[in-house]
Amino acid sequence: MGFLTLEGLTRLYGDVAAVSDVSLSVAKGEFVSLLGPSGCGKTTTLQMIAGLVEPTSGRITLDGRDITHEKPDRRGLGIVFQSYALFPHMTVAQNVSFGLEMRRVARAEREARVRQALALVQLAALADRYPRQLSGGQRQRVAVARALVIDPPVLLLDEPLSNLDAKLREEMQFELRGIQQRVGTTTIMVTHDQGEALSMSDRVVVMEQGHIVQVDAPYRLYESPATSFISAFVGKMNRLSGVWRPGGVEIGGRLLPCNGAGLSEGAAAVLAIRPEKIGLKAPGAGVLDGRVKGRFFLGSAWFFTVETPAGLIGVSLPNAGEEPAREGDAVGLDWSSTSAKAAKPEGAQGA
Amino acid sequence: MSGARVSTTPWLLAAPGALLFAALVLVPLALTVVLSFHAYDVARGVQDEFTLAHYAAILSDSYFLNIFWRTLRLAALTTLICAVIGAPEAYVLSRMREPWRSIFLLAIIGPLLVSVVVRTFGWSMLLGPTGLVNDTFRGLGIGTVKILYTETAIVIALVHVMLPFMVIPVWTSLQKLDPMVEAAAWTLGASRFTALRRVVLPQVTMGLLSGSLVVFGLSASAFAIPALLGGRRLKMAATLVYDEYMHELNWPLGAAIAMLVLVINLVIMLAYQRVVEARAKRTLG
Numbered sequence A: 001m002g003f004l005t006l007e008g009l010t011r012l013y014g015d016v017a018a019v020s021d022v023s024l025s026v027a028k029g030e031f032v033s034l035l036g037p038s039g040c041g042k043t044t045t046l047q048m049i050a051g052l053v054e055p056t057s058g059r060i061t062l063d064g065r066d067i068t069h070e071k072p073d074r075r076g077l078g079i080v081f082q083s084y085a086l087f088p089h090m091t092v093a094q095n096v097s098f099g100l101e102m103r104r105v106a107r108a109e110r111e112a113r114v115r116q117a118l119a120l121v122q123l124a125a126l127a128d129r130y131p132r133q134l135s136g137g138q139r140q141r142v143a144v145a146r147a148l149v150i151d152p153p154v155l156l157l158d159e160p161l162s163n164l165d166a167k168l169r170e171e172m173q174f175e176l177r178g179i180q181q182r183v184g185t186t187t188i189m190v191t192h193d194q195g196e197a198l199s200m201s202d203r204v205v206v207m208e209q210g211h212i213v214q215v216d217a218p219y220r221l222y223e224s225p226a227t228s229f230i231s232a233f234v235g236k237m238n239r240l241s242g243v244w245r246p247g248g249v250e251i252g253g254r255l256l257p258c259n260g261a262g263l264s265e266g267a268a269a270v271l272a273i274r275p276e277k278i279g280l281k282a283p284g285a286g287v288l289d290g291r292v293k294g295r296f297f298l299g300s301a302w303f304f305t306v307e308t309p310a311g312l313i314g315v316s317l318p319n320a321g322e323e324p325a326r327e328g329d330a331v332g333l334d335w336s337s338t339s340a341k342a343a344k345p346e347g348a349q350g351a
Numbered sequence B: 001m002s003g004a005r006v007s008t009t010p011w012l013l014a015a016p017g018a019l020l021f022a023a024l025v026l027v028p029l030a031l032t033v034v035l036s037f038h039a040y041d042v043a044r045g046v047q048d049e050f051t052l053a054h055y056a057a058i059l060s061d062s063y064f065l066n067i068f069w070r071t072l073r074l075a076a077l078t079t080l081i082c083a084v085i086g087a088p089e090a091y092v093l094s095r096m097r098e099p100w101r102s103i104f105l106l107a108i109i110g111p112l113l114v115s116v117v118v119r120t121f122g123w124s125m126l127l128g129p130t131g132l133v134n135d136t137f138r139g140l141g142i143g144t145v146k147i148l149y150t151e152t153a154i155v156i157a158l159v160h161v162m163l164p165f166m167v168i169p170v171w172t173s174l175q176k177l178d179p180m181v182e183a184a185a186w187t188l189g190a191s192r193f194t195a196l197r198r199v200v201l202p203q204v205t206m207g208l209l210s211g212s213l214v215v216f217g218l219s220a221s222a223f224a225i226p227a228l229l230g231g232r233r234l235k236m237a238a239t240l241v242y243d244e245y246m247h248e249l250n251w252p253l254g255a256a257i258a259m260l261v262l263v264i265n266l267v268i269m270l271a272y273q274r275v276v277e278a279r280a281k282r283t284l285g
């Protein structure tokens, strides 16, 4: 039995299900991310937990208590809204202090805690500004401070870092993760940044069109995505269609090595391999030859698109400090059979 | 593009409106001011002499002062009642779902489409000794209550007429408020009432204050309602002016009363505006 559990949670808008049959059990102190494309129901799920959207059906329990129909002010959860929802007529400090006032915290303690929370989000200098005088990222951090300051048992974060620059975002990720580990706050974070979800969470929940499609630890999610949708959404994935032969998938008369449990010889198959699992070699030295079509420098890595008889393949190489193959160069692509997986094509799965 | 041309364009664009305003408001106003200083003789009518006698007469006569005082009192009371009814009404309206919202909004604005005179006659039928209201009172055993030709009748009808002018600005300012802001207050532990008081109300103050300004101004200068529901004896400023012009035929005195009412109204509204603006500066920057 989890600390926070959702059972068959469903929310209809008219005939359309924004969230349908979502069940999830979150342990105390766990950090869970909700990941999914825009409009898949992440915010709706979070707001049902917060008590701001009434579930059409289903149950929510917190620490063994049924809170499905409890008023939001009784749940005591800390929430960062996607739209921040700061109080426009209150200063930054007043915004952060509001939750403490509602809890009747004494003035001196309140001020100390507000200062502490603002320092945490690096906004101590702006305590007397009004929200309209802040940048988007600063507002977002006020929202985070306002949710953190009340020491909630559960933190619900709706894209809490989406508006921050890369460096600040990393720092805030570190802080949020630190708080969760230090204080043991159970945290549910909505994001559509897969990197953020993978790096911060104990478990990642992937949603698609209102459904949960996979719940797994970040590593397992990345290595064994349940569907092609997830493999494309979490990281990049090359998908090559061919025919299964023992030892690999045959495409254009060439056998590409990969694992393929449960496939019968001659059946249609799709080979899936991550770009970073492919190495570049001299032509003829790999399992497949091709020509570099595009080359992108990403700082820590190079990303190539390589034109091959099997189709366009993305390859990612760590930046080793010297310039690798250029556009137009002939190259060989190499990978081990354990790093690629073959499966039946998606559409044929039901048949 | 010459600088001169650029700077004359706004003037040219504003000219038609300015001319219309001058012709229809400023000129009659100026004529009224001039008229109010003319002497008046019962036998010979308006004279060409300059005098301050009318102003002196008004300001020293408790009959006039009473009417001024009643005008301000009833206008203020109407404003207060409109605020107390209108603000919650606007809030409920803003939280309604379609199509109910449109239907109720229409119900609130709809009466503006009916002439005030017609609506006032409606009220006088309802509130009269044999009207529906008194029928009900008698049915409940309360007996007949005199409502028509009292200040109560005037205030009831004024509130009815003025309510849209309060609801609409408040509703507009509520529209600008992200509903999630109120929700944020709940999640931080505020009860519905506390969230309304601490979060929603400060956001609609501007709407409330500007609505009040309009309602007060219109109520203080209302004519048809006090004329029809106040009867011959219960006068307000506008009916008093009408009387001086049409019954006493003392136009200069009527003009002087009109000017005084205008000045009093203007002073009150400007002072109020000051307060509103100071507050806006503080809360909205």
Ligand SMILES: Nc1ncnc2c1ncn2[C@@H]1O[C@H](COP(=O)(O)OP(=O)(O)OP(=O)(O)O)[C@@H](O)[C@H]1O
Residues within 6 Å of the ligand: A013, A017, A018, A036, A037, A038, A039, A040, A041, A042, A043, A044, A045, A082, A192
């Ligand atoms: N009040 C509403 N009325 C009707 N439909 C709604 C309402 N709120 C949300 N929806 C619909 O429900 C679906 C899920 O919305 P939700 O806000 O949960 O998406 P999301 O996953 O948070 O997306 P994003 O990443 O863009 O924030 C969307 O298709 C949206 O259009």
Ligand SMILES: [Mg+2]
Residues within 6 Å of the ligand: A042, A043, A044, A082, A158
């Ligand atoms: Mg969302």
